[in-house]
Amino acid sequence: MSFDFPSLLSADGAPVWAAALCTLAIWTFLIRDNPIYRLAEHVMVALAAGWGVGYYYYSYIHPVITEELIGQGRWFYIIPIILGLFLYTRFIPSVSWLARYPMSAYIGYGAGYYLAFNAKPFLSQVTASFVSFSQPAFTGTLNQIVFFICILASLVYFFFTISKERPAMGYASQLGKIVILIALGAHFGNTVLYRYNLFLGRLSYVLGEWMGLLQ
């Protein structure tokens, strides 16, 4: 086993060095906060900010102004542009109230969008809960009964206006809590495995692409 680092000065090697060193710098946080981690943190935040400016300029601002507004004469695009510029008035105290208009328009659009499109999948979930217990195999029937009980118990857990001091409600709520925790446990295990996968991906990059140990 021998190291086989790419050349730091080559066009292919330099990005590998940068990626590997940044990965190691971020991992130093496992020891404690330190100047190397801080350097990586600030580089990452600055790169994200710079990338964001470039991305939004070339994906939205430039095409809208040159192609839509000037090119095709869609002058109504001036309205969202003015609304967007209003956001910056928050830095001028005398007219900072103008910044509330784009924010209210944005939130209003979002709330309307959610209301229009979220009710449909919600009803699909309700109808998907209408299960038949009559199944070819006994295990299938048992599965559907467990599903039915679990879904009702989980719903009872989220009743906020019915007192849980009534024994039936209390037991149902407790069962609902257990069901939810089992589901969360499954999610947890699944995600931990996925995170291991991500970690192994980075480790593989450092050991293979950078150090050349995984040939």
Place this chain on the structure above:
Amino acid sequence: MMLAQDGPALGIFTAGSVAAFFALLVICGLVYMMIQRARAGLKIPEIRKIAGLEAIDEAIGRATEMGRPVHFTPGLGDPYNIQTIASYAMLGHVAKRCAQYDTRLLQTNVDPFVLAINNEVIRQAYLEAGRPDAFNPDDITFHSTEQFAYAASVLGLYERERPAANIMFGAFWAESMLFAEGGAYLGSIQIGATANTHQIAFFVAACDYTLIGEEMFAASAYLSKEPVLTGTVVGQDWARIGVFALIILGTILAQIGDTNWLATILKK
């Protein structure tokens, strides 16, 4: 009601949207009715105690005693994400307590719009607490629109500022565990609340208190006792009870025969 199989139903509804529209009308009607009753001072059902909510005041009190700041993050949600909207009310409550206790509040953001809104929310809370002089806009910070750049930046802030209370209330994704683990490492009292089911488990594992899903929407109403919020939660709860009854009815119908008219109507 006769609906065409293809094309818009009743001339305006896309396929599968009729029942959703009327369900939405019923829920909105229930919420409106409860808000009106709450405003008029008429009796409406009380919201039950939600475990973990009292811990918020306790956590801020502990931070005050230790002379360390409180950190609040609404997660990565857009400003119109329903979880982010719920976080505004909670942030107002937390900011008001911090103003009353004269405790520093660090509020980090990933979205510039949310930053601007949170700025207003905190400013208003300090005004209501009678401490406008204590409001410091420099403690309300934008870090990055990129998920892991934001996470790395917040972890660095944890280490430098060492908040004694860490309140994570909103829409979280993969950064949830980074935040919760980072806070646990510092020994902060941590309260996590999200409706993103795939992230709740991480908050349960690493936080002292966790609000699961719908609990976070009820939390603001429970704390504030504000008629509009309380009426909204009660109205939604009644809708939930209606769904409970629908599921029982639909399942009974599913046992009787193959044709489940209720499911057919709900799929219109």
